[in-house]
Amino acid sequence: MQLNLKKNKASKQLLWIGIVSIVMFFGGLTSAYIVRKAEGGWLEFEMPVWFTISTVAIVVSSALLLFAAQNVKAGKSGTSLLLGTLLLGILFSFSQIQGWGDLVAQGVYLTGEGSNASGSFIYAITLMHLLHLIGGLIALTITTIKSKIGKYTKDNYLGIHLVSIYWHFLGLLWLYLFLFFTYS
Amino acid sequence: MSEHHKETFLTKYVFSLDHKMIAKQFLITGMFMGVIGMLMSILFRLQLSNPGESFAVLEFFLGEKWAPGGVLDPNIYLALVTMHGTILIFWVLTAGLTGTFANFLIPLQIGARDMASGFMNMLSYWFFFAATIVLLYSLFVESGPAAAGWTIYPPLSALPQAIPGSGLGQDLWLIAITLFVVSSLLGGLNYIVTILNMRTKGMTMSRLPLTIWALLIVAILGVLSFPVLLSCALLLIFDRSFGTSFYLSDIIINGEALHNTGGSPILFEHLFWFLGHPEVYIILLPALGIVSEVISVNSRKPIFGYKAMVGALILIAFLSFVVWGHHMFITGMDPFLGSVFTFTTLLIAIPSAVKVFNYLATLWRANIRFTPAMLFAIGFVSTFITGGLTGIILGDSALDINVHDTYFVVGHFHIVMGLSAIYGMLAGVYHWFPKMYGRMMNKKLGYFHFWVTFISAYGVFFPMHFLGLAGLPRRYYTNSAFPMFDGLSDINEVITFFAIIGGLVQLLFIFNFFYSIFKGTKATENPWGSNTLEWTTPVERIHGNWPGEIPTVERWAYDYSKPGADQDFVPQNVPLKEGETEH
Amino acid sequence: MMSILVGLIILLSVIVLVQILRVNELVSEVKDQDANEITDKDNNIQGILTFAVFGVLFLGFVLWQFKYWGVHILPPASSLHGATIDTLMNFTMGVILFVFFLTQPILAWFAYKYRGRKNTVAYFYPHNNKLEVIWTVVPTLVLTPLIIYGLNVWNDITGVDTTNSKIIELYAKQFNWTARYAGDDNTLGQANYKLVEGLNVLGVDMDDDSAQDDIVTREVHLVVNEPVLLKMRSQDVIHSAFLPHFRVQMNCVPGMTTQFGFTPTQTTAEMKEQEGEDFEFVLLCNKICGAAHYNMKMKFIVETQEEYNAWMASQETLKNTLTLN
DSSP states (O other): OHHHHHHHHHHHHHHHHHHHHHHHHHHHHHHHHHHHHHTSOOOOOOOOHHHHHHHHHHHHHHHHHHHHHHHHHTTSOOHHHHHHHHHHHHHHHHHHHHHHHHHHHHTOOSSSTTOOHHHHHHHHHHHHHHHHHHHHHHHHHHHHHHHHTTOOBTTBOHHHHHHHHHHHHHHHHHHHHHHHHHHO | OGGGSOOOHIIIIISOOOHHHHHHHHHHHHHHHHHHHHHHHHHHHHHHHSTTOOOHHHHHHHHHHHSGGGOOOHHHHHHHHHHHHHIIIIIIIIIIIIIHHHHHHHHHHHTOSSOSOHHHHHHHHHHHHHHHHHHHHGGGSTTOSOOSTTTTOTTTTTOTTTOGGGTHHHHHHHHHHHHHHHHHHHHHHHHHHHHHHOOOTTOOGGGSOHHHHHHHHHHHHHHHHHHHHHHHHHHHHHHHHHOOOSSOOSOEETTEEOSOOSOOHHHHHHHHHHHHHHHHHHHHHHHHHHHHHHHHHHHTSOOTTHHHHHHHHHHHHHHGGGOGGGGOTTTTOOHHHHHHHHHHHHHTHHHHHHHHHHHHHHHTTOOBOOOHHHHHHHHHHHHHHHHHHHHHHHTSHHHHHHHTTBHHHHHHHIIIIIIHHHHHHHHHHHHHHHHHHSBOOOHHHHHHHHHHHHHHHHHHHHHHHHHHHTTOBTTOSOSTTOGGGGGGHHHHHHHHHHHHHHHHHHHHHHHHHHHHHHHSOBOOSSTTOOOSGGGGSOSSOOTTSOSSSOOOOOSOSOOBSOTTOSSSBOOTTSOOOTTOOOO | OHHHHHHHHHHHHHHHHHHHHHHHHHHHHHTTOOTTSOOHHHHHHHHHHHIIIIIIIHHHHHHHHHHHHGGGSOOSOSBHHHHHHHHHHHHHHHHHHHHHHHHHHHHHHHHHHTBOOTTOOOOOOOOOHHHHHHHHHHHHHHHHHHHHHHHHHHHHHHTOOOTTOEEEEEEEETTEEEEEEOTTTTOOOOBOGGGOBTTBTTOBOTTSGGGTTOEEESSEEEETTOOEEEEEEESSSOEEEEEGGGTEEEEEOTTSOEEEEEOBOSOHHHHHHHHOTTOOEEEEEOSOOSTTGGGOEEEEEEEOHHHHHHHHHTSOOHIIIIITO
């Protein structure tokens, strides 16, 4: 038991420090964005509506996940709430791709003649966020399945706890990026 | 515990989860890459001392295409320089040094059965291995490996039309470095969590050996800076593969005007050096930690000023994040920014000086036992002084104007980063070899190895300062195009001569290493009379490190020659005597 | 055949080495010693060697290099700001050499003096706060003037007044340099990389009035003691304009213009007298840029106003070379 607690604490720390390095990664990208923007020749454009839908989806999914974790802690099943989180996560991914479509329709391109760094940055950064999110979706899927077959009890829910930390982090990261793109 | 599991060859030597085996995997891979990197340097040194002359050895290694008639091709010269830098900086001195000693020493010295996550640790090695394969593969592609310098500044690294190495070779380089960063991050996360959580009873932070302090700080540096390198590389990959304009603007190459506008190569340099400078300390700090330990053990004296040593490490690490601009004084940056970077850069001299004086104070009134490890540690202090001092010139923006990118820089960083880190690594290998393999390395070969290495290394890198002060730029295929450099050929010949000698003697070290694994004399449990916990483990390698309980720590690691003790060392697990105070 | 021979030689030397080591260890065994234990004799020999190599051979080699290779160091600067860099360099070099010749001998001496003996015990001396404060404060005190002095020089160089400087553009590409004088109006005409075509190697916009009198040359002539402002551009990759004799260096970056202002103080003729007939001021490329990076050069000639005027009179303006076609 003693060893197990130590192990749990270590796993959480591993995740947190991993999150720090992801923050540095996006910190690097967004500071490049700021530096590049300051040099001028910057195309301004409207953020697509689909990105707002993304934002709503990921905020609601985080809330569902929060309830799921509470349920499990209270000894109840969290499967349906986890499933809801997963579906909203997929909706998020879908809305991201739709958002890119909107951008292209607006004439904001990733590359080629007429493309601008402002557009390229949006595509590159959102793509990187989406890749991290897909990692989260895979983890959520596993967690949902494990929850369905009753692997979690009120004494043993480390998996859900870790997934929650990562998923909430991705949500916060998206909020940061969304506000950053809109207001910077 | 897992020691009852039956081990097959595969789980014991290949997909091992045991930190000691993973450490050896890193060490041997690092040594292998070290030999390749060193061989490359000798090949291009031949061209530099004897420009345009034909050498059978060049044709032997590079073939008819890259060394037609035994004369090195200029593009391949740049490729060799690039790969030499990449291999030595990342593969040998980052993975080879930290990967080996962090994996080996962290659990043993803090009193843990293994790393926090053995699986992540194994993954860390295998990502590194994959990176190695990709990098080595790039040596065999048609257009040659990456050739834009290890700093891969775009646009040169972004445009295959600019240099053949920027084709497939550069793609492979970027893939390799991405895998490498993943490996480093997996390793770094593990090191930090292990040190913070898995220390045995009594091992407070203020009792940690300095090696562990150094490795902890290095891991933190890595976790903070490698992701930024990744973001920097990511944008370069976009520019290369998808035609975006992050770093590219207003370019005509081979008569073709590219569509890219608005990008900034300077942006790349900022992002790159935000990693690049901490990377220098990622290389140097483990060596500082190892050397502190080796000097203390073999001086039979406590390391002088333990707290100041830790403080200096932390200060150096912190400063390393605010000095990156000193690589960019002449990029046309805002002069005020240049002033700030000069100021922060020169501040690093203070904690460095503290470390040097503390080493000297440790040697004062010592009872020095000259093991080969100790010689390398003393050699480290010498190169750390020499290289550190020339840094004061390069860190000064006004002086940098005329020595920037000349051989003065090459001399400086090879001495302070290359030699010092290599000496630290070699000191570590000689020192911990008995614990790694249960046998001793041959001492006479060790002495011979040290003296030839020390003399030839200074013979190679000290004269480079004079080349630099004569104005000779680095990365020149030959300096015969400018009559003003005609007088420098004798210096170049001396450098190449020592490079060959110094290179050959490393083969002797490798011979000694492998000979001693199989045939060396048997080691005892604690051959150096050392205090740290790893020397309380049995000679045989076992999973879990200690057969019984993990020892409890009762004192700091540096009670050497303590008055009132029975012998000249008191291991960390020996309780304080009645009335004895710590330190 | 050759590789077989080499392989054989390597194999043979490995076998010989193994045998030597075995014999060495067997002899020790017979004498009832551990072949790899560090004895007092070892400590003696290695301690003396450390002193001899670290303290005598290495430091002697350093002095030898200054004596015999010091002549290769660049001659004193041929520019106004360069002289201030040289003074700063000498000052800094003096400080670091002092520290170098202070600490290296101490290291060598301690290694020799305190070489170990059985039966002696080292002095237990874990820390001394006073000493540590001293060697934190003293380096700080030494560094402070170095930093202040250095920053002063840097601010003078980067803040030099260029309002009256003659403007010359340096244009870098793989693998040569082109220069463009701003002409009588001392204003460079606009340029755009899309306009590079045929004779218009710099992409100068000929619709711009100030471009008409610009003059493109393959070498740079400067008037002694007259300030110039170099403006750098690049066509393809990063290059770096390096003029070691003037202590001038600035990167040339595609997509942006960088600049460096300075005043030459010695003519080429004076330098030939001082350094020998072969002397020339040269512009080098000092940022890795491709296969012929090592061979990217342009001549700089510093001369009197009369000589300069004569040379300039023989040059054609862009108006004549480009638009008449």
